[in-house]
Amino acid sequence: MLGVPLSAPAREDVTEIMDRRNFLKNAVVFISAAGLFRRFLGNAEASPTNGPYNPAKHLYGMGIDIDKCIGCGLCVEACKTENNVPKEPFFCRTWVERYVIKKDGTVAVESIEAQKGKPKSRPEDGDIVRSFFVPKLCNQCENPPCVQVCPVGATFRTEDGVVLVDSKRCIGCRYCIQACPYGARYLHPETRTADKCTFCYHRVVKGLLPACVEVCPTQARIFGDLKSMASRLVRFTRINKLHVLKPHLNTEPKVYYADLDGEVR
């Protein structure tokens, strides 16, 4: 407030600032305009109300705000329920890793799901340099090695940028599981075919959010359409410094991490 005179403002200024009627009028216009604007915003995302779904108009990705993840694991549970993923911790479309980096440089990593029910063995707070959670899922690569190796073309990349598996075509050779650098695939014990995160494609094409994004209490997962300037994801990619996993493999992931630690692989 330096340099600002503390004396009372002139009479006409007060009228301008304090005119309640004008304020209310403006507020009504603004709120309804904002509501209308939001509606348009909503329409910018995939929506069935816009006629038949056109995949060419979308390109999906996900942002992960690492600093917001609290490791509650709701996303993992929601994913398993939504997508009929076996409850056992050996089969995951998505999981959350907890990193604890100690002063001596050692790094302890755990999947929070696999730790369920186990006695907590946390190091003393004084020993910890930093600790954080990292949600993991299929990176929906632009250049997916899993699609390249599938001998029968059962796994493929959709026009809107999601890698899917046709479980009626998959022969279960598991080459895609070997080829995925992120460990994002598993063999579904019931269908005996390769399975992985689809960004909840069945929901997304209806204009809904993926289950993990829907339930995240801290909005650590940001889903959106990279082709829509109005999408939250595009905003996320604009305002954060981003990193992807294993960039040297040239898979070009579409899951973008904000504030990713160098220890994460």
Place this chain on the structure above:
Amino acid sequence: MNPELVQRLSELLREVTGYIYPNEVEIHWSILIVVYPYLTGLVAGAFILASLVQVFNVEEVQPTYRLALLTALAFLLIAPLPLQFHLAHPERSYEIFLTPQLGSAMAMFGFVYLWYLMAVLLLEMWFEYRRDLIVWSQAANSPIKWLYKALSLFSSDVSERALAFDRKAIKVITVIGIPSAFILHGYVGFIFGSVKANPWWSSVLIPIVFLMSAIVSGIALVIFLYMVITPLKGKIMDMKCLDKITSYLFYAVIVDFTLEALDFIHRLYESEESIKILSRLVTDKLFISLLVMQVLLGMVVPLAIMVAVKSLKFDAELRKLLYFTSVILIQLGIFATRWNVVIGGQLFSKSFRGLTTYKMEVAGLEGLVTAVIFLILPFLVLAILLKLLPAWETAGGEQDTPA
């Protein structure tokens, strides 16, 4: 949900050291995928031995020519079975032929395999056996007579001109066959070597290492078969032939050893991000199968034996014993090589932070028993083939009469 699987994976989870991704607890490529490159390697190696006779005119190796061809065929016929049994949906395997995804290395398997079987091996064998089939069909009674007639595709021309054409054709096929054999097995190496996600596999040297180890195992197998079958048939082993083949084996082992050492040194010297976990893989998980079985027993000891045979003058009986020991050790070593590539490549996490364990099933579909069956089956097929198409020639160039 299969409770057995859950039980098995829960047990495995307890064996995990460090951190692995949740989906990595289950080892996906089992012992059957170890058997597959082992068998195709034997095919390629046996064929390359056979082509030494045809293309490079190595006369000493002539007694093993037909045996090598039949061995290649017997093993080739069985080689795709472990793959088929490994598939989670074997009933859909035909899709690889009908709707192959041409960008996939694995999709090419069917075509490489069929090319090798139909255009190389069967064709060469047909030309090689055509005259004999005609002669045998004349001597035999039906139904064997008709079988031979059918196998010869009802040809009947045994004129000098026709036989000269046969010989020429064999030569041409062998010339095409050598690169085909190289492709067949180099390609199997490529399936692994091209997986960039896996630093244990991802190496441009892998296909070449696979190829050389294939040649080593194939030659060793033919020597083994020759040494077992010849006395069983009451014949005398041709020591000149045996010395010559083992000397080829010796050179092949040296090249193979050099390549593998180069691969090893290269990795160590480059010392990439994965080097720590790979070092732990070798010392913790693969110590016995890599350092003891593959390197020491499978390479160093046989090399030492062959150097001793070459430099000291042993008598024939001792040489036979030493050769026999060497080829068995080499087979063991090459099987360990396949094991270390296939299983070893899945024992560490792609997070490079932890190791898992492979617990082989015994009786399951992808277990030890099935693997052993697939390793024995080619010998049974070979026995049938040898019965039908005798491989031994007498000194005068006459053929054995078939059973």
